[in-house]
Amino acid sequence: MEIIQKVIHYFLHFVFPLGIAFVFFRERWKQAYLILLLTMLIDSDHLLAIPFYHPCRCSIGFHPLHSYFAIVIYALLFLFSKFRIVSVGLLMHLATDYIDCIFITHNCK
């Protein structure tokens, strides 16, 4: 089960954004892919937590940049064309983390 979780996690973090960049931002897909990858920087908020990684902790609603308030801000960024790619990247990141949370509730009983 943990192998499946890891495969899904890394697929959604690295391969899926490539597809998004290629399909929706074709003329500048390399730049779009780079921006999508850079949105992973929101994971720097894990450094504020002790321990900074815990296999049974859901990041959504725990870390400041993974809070519900932050999610609302990321969704609002979508309304501005300049920040649309960033918004997509951040929301995809949180969706990926949320899928991890589903696995966590299953694995960490």
Ligand SMILES: [Zn+2]
């Ligand atoms: Zn995260």
